[in-house]
Amino acid sequence: MTTKTISKKAFKEFVNAIIAAEKVIGVQAKGERFDFAELTSADDLRLDYDVTLQAPKKYFLPPCETLMTFEVGGGYQSHIADEPFVLLGVHPYDVVAIAQMDELFSQNNADVHYLKRRANATIVAVDVVTASKNVFASSMKTATTRTGFDILLTDIGNAYVMEIATEKGRKLAAQATATVASADDLAKRESIWKANEKGLNKHPLEVNPEYLGKLLDKAYDHPVWEEKAATCFSCGSCNLVCPTCYCFNVQDDVNWDLKTGQRGRAWDGCLLDGFAKVAGGHDFRKKRADRFRHRLYRKAKYVPAKIDGQIACVGCGRCVGACLPDIANPVSVYNRLVDDLGIG
Amino acid sequence: MCECCSVEKDIYLPQTATVQEARILNATEIFVRFGMDDGNFDYVPGQFVEVSIAGIGEAPLTIASSPTFTGGIDMVVRRIGNVTNAIHKLRPGDKIGIRGPLGNGMYPVAEARGRNVVFICGGIGLVPQRSFINYVLDNRDDYGDVAILLGTKDPSQRFLTEELEAWARRKDVIFIETVDKGDASWKGKVGVVTTLISEIKDTLAGAVVSVCGPPIMYKFVLMSLAEYNIPADDIYLNLERKMKCGVGKCGHCQINNVYVCVDGPVFKYSDLATLPEAI
Numbered sequence: 319m320t321t322k323t324i325s326k327k328a329f330k331e332f333v334n335a336i337i338a339a340e341k342v343i344g345v346q347a348k349g350e351r352f353d354f355a356e357l358t359s360a361d362d363l364r365l366d367y368d369v370t371l372q373a374p375k376k377y378f379l380p381p382c383e384t385l386m387t388f389e390v391g392g393g394y395q396s397h398i399a400d401e402p403f404v405l406l407g408v409h410p411y412d413v414v415a416i417a418q419m420d421e422l423f424s425q426n427n428a429d430v431h432y433l434k435r436r437a438n439a440t441i442v443a444v445d446v447v448t449a450s451k452n453v454f455a456s457s458m459k460t461a462t463t464r465t466g467f468d469i470l471l472t473d474i475g476n477a478y479v480m481e482i483a484t485e486k487g488r489k490l491a492a493q494a495t496a497t498v499a500s501a502d503d504l505a506k507r508e509s510i511w512k513a514n515e516k517g518l519n520k521h522p523l524e525v526n527p528e529y530l531g532k533l534l535d536k537a538y539d540h541p542v543w544e545e546k547a548a549t550c551f552s553c554g555s556c557n558l559v560c561p562t563c564y565c566f567n568v569q570d571d572v573n574w575d576l577k578t579g580q581r582g583r584a585w586d587g588c589l590l591d592g593f594a595k596v597a598g599g600h601d602f603r604k605k606r607a608d609r610f611r612h613r614l615y616r617k618a619k620y621v622p623a624k625i626d627g628q629i630a631c632v633g634c635g636r637c638v639g640a641c642l643p644d645i646a647n648p649v650s651v652y653n654r655l656v657d658d659l660g661i662g
Numbered sequence: 663m664c665e666c667c668s669v670e671k672d673i674y675l676p677q678t679a680t681v682q683e684a685r686i687l688n689a690t691e692i693f694v695r696f697g698m699d700d701g702n703f704d705y706v707p708g709q710f711v712e713v714s715i716a717g718i719g720e721a722p723l724t725i726a727s728s729p730t731f732t733g734g735i736d737m738v739v740r741r742i743g744n745v746t747n748a749i750h751k752l753r754p755g756d757k758i759g760i761r762g763p764l765g766n767g768m769y770p771v772a773e774a775r776g777r778n779v780v781f782i783c784g785g786i787g788l789v790p791q792r793s794f795i796n797y798v799l800d801n802r803d804d805y806g807d808v809a810i811l812l813g814t815k816d817p818s819q820r821f822l823t824e825e826l827e828a829w830a831r832r833k834d835v836i837f838i839e840t841v842d843k844g845d846a847s848w849k850g851k852v853g854v855v856t857t858l859i860s861e862i863k864d865t866l867a868g869a870v871v872s873v874c875g876p877p878i879m880y881k882f883v884l885m886s887l888a889e890y891n892i893p894a895d896d897i898y899l900n901l902e903r904k905m906k907c908g909v910g911k912c913g914h915c916q917i918n919n920v921y922v923c924v925d926g927p928v929f930k931y932s933d934l935a936t937l938p939e940a941i
Binding site: 388392394396398431538569576581595596612615 | 672
């Protein structure tokens, strides 16, 4: 691992050099907000963004993708996307989310489709410059991260501190004109980290996130699920924007020749009506309150059991903004449970 | 992370199989026997497969035959959704796709050895049980007394009737059948499956009990079994859920923290009793 400092001017040249060489996905303005999209010029890159509309997970688990092709009456052939790319400008909370997905898609039955895309990606993370209006990453301890990226950038005013963490990062950074980071630059970065670890906290969680699993152990029949879900549209927006939601549907699509086709997968959402409905009509999670509860149990209890206790909510706050009836905010539910049930 | 590049196997990719036999059993059920084109297929009773009909999709179906039978792999399929309706159109020689065997929760073929075994089946719940039943019957000397209870809605929905008659004729098997609602042709018992449980009191003593049927059936069966003090550790339930991936990723089959596809589909009741979403 090496830590360098690169001036903003040199950084721009560096980004343009990468764009010339390979596919770069970077954060750009989209109307008054921001999103990841293919980058064609360093001028469009906005590393001062607050939060992106969509999480970067879509580059590893696309909203729709082809898993295989088939011939009716014949066999099936894997379709595996294989294109290297650079993902530029990932905030630490999203880096943490990607690391969680890496584990979930690697463990037990490894998913070659996800892992191939992941192996093809070089992740350039960036520390948060502007806090979004709903971020609570400080509460979830994901406001900064020391792992999960190939390169980490920290904006220190006229320059970026550039931490090169992996071999992939080193290869990419070889194109950059940078100097060894000075003690002064590192001190500036340290103070930014300290500020973010406290300051990205628009919805403070009243409890240490490690305790959430235990809290939920006594909350299964709490009235909050019914109360909140009473206005739920079952629209799945919370699932759609979540960087750690990864449920999917699998569907066949036959071509116009009626002989060939493809099997694809598409994002699904556990809040959607019919998510657990089987052929014949029996719905195993029919009530909105049950689906609403399931999502928050997955985030703080079920998924953590698979990933070493990490909470599968990284505090990005996207669901808070996406939810029309304003019920999705996990912090308001968890805090309510803390108030009612205590943490003892 | 980079060891991921070495992942070669695609967990979603079906292998081709060929239909050997396809026989309509009644208005809603078809019997299909198939063989894997590459010949390889080792499974344990209770495991399931994802069956692909190209262009239509995949459906999770529990294997209905026992691995002791080497002449093919059986399934009995009710036409109820897109894929199962397509399965009803299969004819010998047709190609299907198979992923599996899937599921780590299997019938306790080894643990039940030397003990009495009781099968309680509701309607199409007979199908997954047939794998375990045939396994036990093919290794009859390894097990104690065997009782099979079957409840069907009405006589027109019965299927595999020749096999049922063969079980009924056997001296080393207690087979008792009932229908919820009889008709003019039906000379047998009428009533729900739980009414049969008191008839096998002796076999239930120290037995392993295996249950499969519609969701509504489980609670009543468990209540009846409680009267005979069957430990929750000795009761096995085979559950159905919506499934897409079959390998613990897609999230559809989750019962609280448990995945039916990887942790089941066969569960000990003692492992399910604490899960509110189980039934």
